[in-house]
Amino acid sequence: MQKWTSRIETPIKAELICYDVNGIHIVFGVTEENQLKLFHFSHAPFDAENLCRKPDGVWMMEGMREAQIKESFQLVQVNFSGYNRPYEKHGNKYIVTAPGFMLKFDSISEERNENGDLLRIVQSDDVTGAKVESVMQFFDGIPVARMYNTVTNEGKEDQTLEYISSFSYWGIEKEQKEGIPELVSSDDKMSMVVVHNGWQKELTVKKYRFADLGMAQTQPHNYQRTSKTIEITNTGNWSAKEYVPMGYIGNSAADSSLFFEIDHSGSWHYEIGDQNCHFYLAVSGPTEIQSHWSKNLKPGDSFTTVPVAVGVGHDDFEEAIGTLTKYRRKIRRPNKDNENLPVIFNDYMNCLFGDPTTEKEFPLVDAAEKAGCEYFVIDAGWYADGNWWDSVGEWQESKKRFPNGVREVTDYIRSKGMIPGVWLELEVMGINCKKASILPDECFFLRHGKRVYDRSRYQLDFRHPLVIEHVTEVIDRVVRDYGVGYIKMDYNIEPGIGTEVDADSFGDGLLEHERAYLAWLDGIYKKYPDLVIENCSSGGLRMDYAMLARNSIQSTSDQEDYRNYATISANAAIGVTPEQAAIWSYPLRDGTKEEVIFNMVNALLLRIHQSGHLAEISPERFELVKEGIDCYKEIRSGIKDGVPFWPMGWADNEEKHLAAGIRVPGDVIYLGVWRRGGEAGFEVPLDRAFPGKELEVSCIYPKACGDVFHYDDYSKTLQIHFPETYMARLFQIKVK
Incomplete structure (x- = not known):
């Protein structure tokens, strides 16, 4: 200074x-x-x-x-x-x-x-x-x-x-x-x-x-x-x-x-x-x-x-x-997850969609292990026999869905060399949750003397000792009884301006609750330093570095269309470090090879949240998933130290051609390129990649790339020809 x-x-x-x-x-x-x-x-x-x-x-x-x-x-x-x-x-x-x-x-x-x-x-x-x-x-x-x-x-x-x-x-x-x-x-x-x-x-x-x-x-x-x-x-x-x-x-x-x-x-x-x-x-x-x-x-x-x-x-x-x-x-809190960038399978998106059972999980576990995934997460629904939205809050396993208990599935996940995870939403209780009728009103957000409702849920107030006792017991139980090492922590309501309980103003109550929640989270990580907690709020609705200085991974979206997800993927590093930005890759049951490749390219420069019915897709398409995960494991050590690169500027939802990359140590850039309509032929300028240097450009996923690109060193442009309307490829750019 x-x-x-x-x-x-x-x-x-x-x-x-x-x-x-x-x-x-x-x-x-x-x-x-x-x-x-x-x-x-x-x-x-x-x-x-x-x-x-x-x-x-x-x-x-x-x-x-x-x-x-x-x-x-x-x-x-x-x-x-x-x-x-x-x-x-x-x-x-x-x-x-x-x-x-x-x-x-x-x-x-x-x-x-x-x-x-x-x-x-x-x-x-x-x-x-x-x-x-x-x-x-x-x-x-x-x-x-x-x-x-x-x-x-x-x-x-x-x-x-x-x-x-x-x-x-x-x-x-x-x-x-x-x-x-x-x-x-x-x-x-x-x-x-x-x-x-x-x-x-x-x-x-x-x-x-x-x-x-x-x-x-x-x-x-x-x-x-x-x-x-x-x-x-x-x-x-x-x-x-x-x-x-x-x-x-x-x-x-x-x-x-x-x-x-x-x-x-x-x-x-x-x-x-x-x-x-x-x-x-x-x-x-x-x-x-x-x-x-x-x-x-x-x-x-x-x-x-x-x-x-x-x-x-x-x-x-x-x-x-x-x-x-x-x-x-x-x-950010030092953690192994952001150093190792393990591949996560989650059974929700374009897969089980909150309807898990033991019978459905076993083939998915086998497929995820075969594809090379390292975590397997049982998403929403494991705690309720049927419709669960307005009854959540106790987080006890459903014997109807899991007759021998969730532990049977998590043990099977462990036996396959993966770490199991479960979905939780601890900050809320459904209005039909039995425990919500037992806890005093002061455990919840109140305004004008009434509990605050949103989407059939109440908001818990983390300043109250009974709330801390409850949520800590749930974490202890799923870690102890199910052996989980990953929690997808979701949050699907918006309680508004705050609470009047023990507060000078509604906003004061909200701020003090939020600070209490962060203090509780710090205590959980002190107790379980290797536990991975995913920061999810209906996707990316709490994408901030109060949460992400603690949680190692961020759900970026609930976007269900892989073609629209490309925009979010290309822009993800604006809001989140690449190694914290979880991107869904979810091949469709009856899709095409190019659809699988597009899905995988969405995720390969960030964090892979693999999903889709991997046990039911064709062998050729499954091999493309596995190849994508293998490619990711070869490049992920650089991603954790990389910074974003947008040769065509940030992505827009209306754009037909996208390009986004990660500049990693060692004079290397990994670059995803997408087509979503528009002309089959287009150019990606690379003059800012490594100015004044001769470049070598190669396609690293898929290996059978096809005759879809040419790099012109004189104009410093990557010339793309994607014959299909929706296509994507992953390139490596390095100094010769």
Whole structure:
């Protein structure tokens, strides 16, 4: 960490504290009023003049400059009830908060730990008694900081906290490359990438100009502020039901980017707005306006925000995702699953679909072992005689389905050299579950004195000791009695804004429940360090790194059509590290060879969730499954250290031709290429693969690839000819 200080009189009057940490240029300013400002957090170098130029490039008048600096650039936005917010802000923006704008600078200190450098910044306000400590944890070799803020009430009166940011930054548009004479309008240079998400529509990625989202430059240049904001919000316990909790902002005129992820499994919010001729970004967990969250702080009480990781780089989305991939590996619990990447068979998708029996399982176990699978998971239904949706919660085996018990099947799985697993959904109880009628109401989410329903289930509250006793007993029992080493932990409801039980607000109850759930999960891993728990929420609806810093594998989707799954597969590494992204491969009973290959290519660069009626497909098609798994075992050691590569850009649901790869150590790229209609012939540009190097391209799955490709080294293009409408192949690209 490099640090230096300097004094700038014009255009701002402040003592600057500057840091360069892993390529992140950070500039704090301490004003003459002893207020701390975050002037700069960027890959681009700092230019103080950009702070006080209007969008037309003209200098602000001195009075306007002073007002802008005074009102803006706070490091933390924190709002207590009952205090005036005097400065111009227009609407419900999370800026000019009180005591946020009143905080005075106390101290900044540097530390060193096992991850890298750490900054600790303290501010306080005498009027409200607020003391705020901001932490920036850096990671050696990665331009990312993990940030959170803790506010403490050091006053003599109770305070109600309505909002506190995890990260707040003004001037996200201010940089511009040297040599560009005119200041480029934000309409022309600023963009953002939003990762939309939804059931069976996971990881739909779209890029927007700020102007496309209603933030065009339409006001006089002497004031740039409006009531409009660009808001991306999640409210509830499915953290990714509409968006993956992450964002990317690009500045093409500076060739710089600011990107982030919110490492939280519940309600969160971020917004981009404008004020005093600058755009700002405010990122947080739950809020009062969006998610019914507030927190009462008695004298001496503290509250800590959810963590947010913020990175910088060139204006290059692929580079940003590569950086986030490395960060995600840094914060993740060390585990064997993400080192070894075992192949998992699961009996659900396009197979038993939640209707398992001993009779049905044995041939599937034989087929999975023959194909080369290493885990075998009995999915939903093993605990109920018939329809089970609204009666789940006790997790006792069905003797009708398994006359000799589930242990008979799990022992058989073990005898075949595979590790058995089962499906659970421990966070809920069906409304017709007997135990749900015995447990007190306080074990469940309550609002307005009533239990919260969703899809015929109740939401358990993990703050209650009876709930912890219940769910721990279930884990202990399936591990002990069934010998399982894998749990598919599903979660299929959305309980909404939270609970009123022992909470200052509905959102407060939800957040404290989520933190209790994570603490319970930490305890389970301490007891069973080699247990694999799959993070599933109706597929990928809780795709976040509060969960994935703990659980080693993520269900990416319930998508049932392998052709549509290609989009999710190609984009999976945007939201999840490749070795954590479980992709279904489910050959149809009566499909074709090309359908099997397409299914396998979907999964080969990530984690294989094999399914389908393997015991009933033709021998030729089964051999293609086995060949795909054999190929995966040859390349998976590189996948766990690889970063994504999109030679044609990220995938879109409407695109007919897709290409996505993993760049692994040793100058090798494994590349999946898909056709879903469109022209039979198309080109995949490889000029960015290894610039300036001669390449060797080969098809590694299937081995009988067919005459479907040619690599032209002069144009650096992979020329594809897929004669069938739906085809896919896996290629290896390496330096000669």
